[in-house]
Amino acid sequence: MPATPRSRRLGLVSAVLAPLLGVAACGGSGDNASTSSGTQGATSSASADSRPASAVVTDYLSYVGGKTGKADSSLSPVGLGWVNVEGAPGGSPEATLGAKAAVKYVNEQLGGIGGHPLELSVCTVVSAEEEGQKCGQQMLGDKNVSGIGIGNLYLGDASFNSVVAGKKPVLVGVATGPSIATAKNTYSTFGDLPHIFGTWGTYSRDVLHAKTAAVIHTNTPGDKIASSAAVMGLKAAGLTVKSVGFDAQATDLIGPVTAAGAVSADVIVPISIGSGCVGIAKALKQLGVNKPVVSTPLCMSPDVAQGLGGDLPTWTYGIAQTLPTDSTAADSKAFLTESAKAGLSPKTASQVFAPLGWSTVLTYAKVFNAIGADKITPATVTEQLKKFTGPVIMGASEVECGKYQDAPAVCNDQSRFYQYQGKGQFKPLTDWIRPPQ
Template identity: 35%
Template sequence: MSAFPTGRLALIAMATGLAASLTACASDDSGPSAGADDKAPTTIDATLAKSVSGATGNGKATGAPITVGLINQQGGPVSNPEFSVAAKAAADYLNAELGGVGGHPIEFSTCDIVSAESQGQKCGQQMLADDDVKLVVQGGLNVGTQSLHATLDGKKPDLVAVANPGPDVSAKNTYALNASSLAGKASTPIFLATKLQAKTVAMIADDNPGNQEIAKSIKQGIEARGLTVKLTTYPSGSADLMSPMQAVGAGRTDVIMPIAVTPTACVAMAKAYEQAAIKVPLVSSGLCASGAVRKALGDLPKWIFSGSLLNTNAPDPSGHVGLYKAVMNKYAGKGAELGINAPAGFAAIMAAAKVLAAAGADTPTVEKVSAAARAYTGPLLMGPPSLRFGVNPQFPTLGAQAARYYRYEGGGKWTDASGGWINLPS
């Protein structure tokens, strides 16, 4: 029997995938204190950190630096600064306490994409021109992916921390650690059918091209499962979402799935949900479980939150979330955002360190690092327990399309809505 009411309206707000989440995009409106976590653990599990990073040392890294290219989208209408902050915190921790990568401290060659597709080409050219960069780590990009991958053209390995539909899932020498919305495409239909027993689904998405691509990708996955889906579009930036919710037929469907990819959109969706007096489950990406949303509403909405990484607010017996929070608490600074794309940025640097260690940190070459990236199977911090690249001919860069679903009961209480990971690679 389903753990959720059947024959009633279920509102599912899919903001991507992540974890954080099922999306790659988030806005810079979280605020400096949005992610503050006064209960964050202070003891860092160095044993677990070594298992996910491949580190073998202790203390400060004193060797010659090893340079990682870091590409992120920030500074524009869609901005993910928390990704870069978390990536730096992970590197600072490895460099200060675990000897970096084989004794070599990690440094970054950074390039930000603000809002133009051509900026992806600029970042790709920067990475190719820097001979010290043997590995690129790419954040979630709402724009610039086409030109970035066309420029890199497989010449250097690219670890994609948050993948979007498009070249992220097909580019040469590219390895997507976090399937983001494509985890939702594969896992959400299973969740809807087996847990919510839905037959009809209504989706709401703004007219941002990247979000439309995410919505259509998830829609195709749900329809392939035999469910009927209706997609309604509204102007990006709208603060009042009552009209699109009514237009999509909120009272005449089993499930509603808004694509809410910024805290502002999550808050607007929550207000419309409350105003419409809908009293049934709502499932959202972990992006909507951010401090900014909690601050704006007074508490997180009582939804079911999905993501392709572990929910950093929910109980985690694996210790992964505790490690992440303890390091962020020490190295990211007080009040750093712990949600949105921060977990993906942190996990990606841990994975990058493990790839570089496997390639041989003393004499890394592009060829050796590429081979190590291709062979990487995890464990990915806060991610699926195992990854396998190249096994899905449709999405060859994806290591997994698995997701988790958590239900927020209010008052800080969480329950596991999916009973673990859904759709792990076999």
Template identity: 65%
Template sequence: MNRRWLAPVIGAVLLTSACGGSSDGGTSTDPANAAAASAETSAGEKVEDGVTDYLGYVGGERKKADTALPPVTLGWVNVEGTANGAPEATKGAQAAVRYVNEELGGIDGHPLALKVCEIAAAEEEGQRCGQEMLNDSAVPAVAFGNVFVGDQSFNSVLAGKKPVLVSVATGPSVPTAKNTSIVFGDLSHVFGPWGSYSRDVLHARTAAVVHTNTPSDKIAAKAAGEAMEKAGIKVKSVGFDAQATDLLGPVTAAGGQSADVIVPITAGQGCVGVAKALKQLGSTKPVVSTPICLSPDVAEGLGGDLPKWTYGVAQTLPSDSSAPDVKAYTKASTSAGLSKDDQGKVWAAVSWTSVLTYTKVLNAVGADKITPKTVGAELARFQGPVIMGAPKVACGKYSDAPAVCNDQARFYQYKGKGEFTPATGWLRPPA
């Protein structure tokens, strides 16, 4: 299968694993999501244009950075070089650096640079990156790409001595790490809006949560269930083995045939398995997912298209070409040499956000006053807006996860063949 429109769709992947089914390869789920498809887009905080003026946002100047001046260097840590890595995260960050230097005047005229440390697959590699960043006096601050392994050893070394900016927290130790800010959210706290959406838009009273029995999916399922229970929805959650392909039993046990809303939390073959189970049950209920199942293997397993479900994300979809902030990102990142394929991948997009956020912070501090302390203090004051993200964030809101700055999400209805329609504005957890 080679569908050109799939490339930008895959860029919708964000935060957690979830997907669901269709009755014929993902193309006949319109009845199942009839309520979601007809929902008014006025639900949630109104979505304005977002950040479209990068020059004003970062407080820069329309000129090139002066290469005669010493660079301001950011540390950059990312998992890549293996099948599960995200090299596009580094590509997105490097494109943003080029854009800052070519179009936004650098940092007070100084060129911006990245010091890159890659993690391949082992936890102990994070220790090496932590030591590199800590021991380099030219690096006042660090940013993460997709660091889902190595984060614990990294944080044990850095120990809050330098600030760390994270777009999406995928590593388990990141939400509690010292001197850290996560601007899009983490696995546990971004699921609150699932409760608000299910209650206020779908008017659900019962929910079926079906999840893989992996540590991260258990956390996600627990968070989603608690959010919906807080919204007054009765939840039944059932797990299944990651290697299972016939999921009729777990889906039935969770009440997938009768619940008002179905929330699958899985990936890859799990998405396909849930899809086939829902087809067997003849389910016509809405499915609300996170977008990990928007992947080529799921589309292939379902006959060529992705499930026409509702997807909640903590970001404006990079594939939503109608959104003004996405148009601004696409235009700017194209000028900076980021390929079209990479533009639509979420790790490139959120890494672009991270670098421009740091540019805003560093300019506010001033090139001659940049130290780990001054950058950390300025970053701690950051309240948004987030580029292609929430209009306002609050770091330190949660005592159990002080690094988490966001608990908001938007919901999109997938129409098929790469077309999404916004279903809500920014939703917060149920009160």
């Protein structure tokens, strides 16, 4: 059965997304149905971020090699392509909003690209795989576009890649579409689902010292892919894993939670969104389960907080970028402050793909400035991206594209884990960690 746009999105992006700042506004004194499913023992002496100062990007002017002031509107624009899924339920318009804000910021604060305005050429995939072909043709046909950025292209990626086929370089924050990791001349600075999910195994083994894991997932095609990646990562770390799916419409999840062995497992890994997260949290409470829960950040949304009486589950959450609400992180503070100058609201700035869109555009600005506005071509951009080793805005300190032969576009495989303490407060539990060795 083919995946629907909604189901593919839910599964494929679940490991890598930043949570919503709106969560803090949802925090209240209501009964938190998941308090009994906390993370006892989930502490780490490596909670501090050990990235060197040079890898923590807070000075965007220096990062992109720009000049203070506005771009010269009389000069010819430097084109940048942008492709994203949006316009229908399951889309991610925040990715494009983050990218547009970054373009505005470059043009108003960083002097453009050598004085030339940066111009975004946007193509959207709405609801069909073949729409990716249209976007690929648009990007190749636009002679002013020498590089293409991708937001959340979980749908249409195969047809897009078949058209572009490496003719122009593609930069993406998170490779959500299953064909992106193997696409030609493509670079994913935050990684893809299978490699990022491996860190769930490392965390469970090295921090929790877990031996067994229960994976509970929505029984949709996309979430089956996500759960398979989680199971693979956990098994690679030496854990015994039982994975059980449930129907997306189900509300009483005591059955699947029990069947997955959550009562006796050392760690519980939910892979769902919205009502599924609520159902898992309520089932764990009803069963009296008080084991560490290590979730994907899609359970960190206001609808989950609302379903649980006013606040999120006090679980552990892993992400492949610095948490925007991490008050200890200088790069998160810089992103929220500077993106606001470009008109990005706090709510949008912390939604899913907005920080990744921001990061992707500013990385391109860095590359374009290094080349020089009059020398930008697909070939020169490709040359620069091949040499790019970071740092990445709000990302891990090391970027190594081509590390994995089976996924040459993947440039990162690291994540951090945070403990949600209630009322919008998060505590870092780990430094950046890699998949099991």
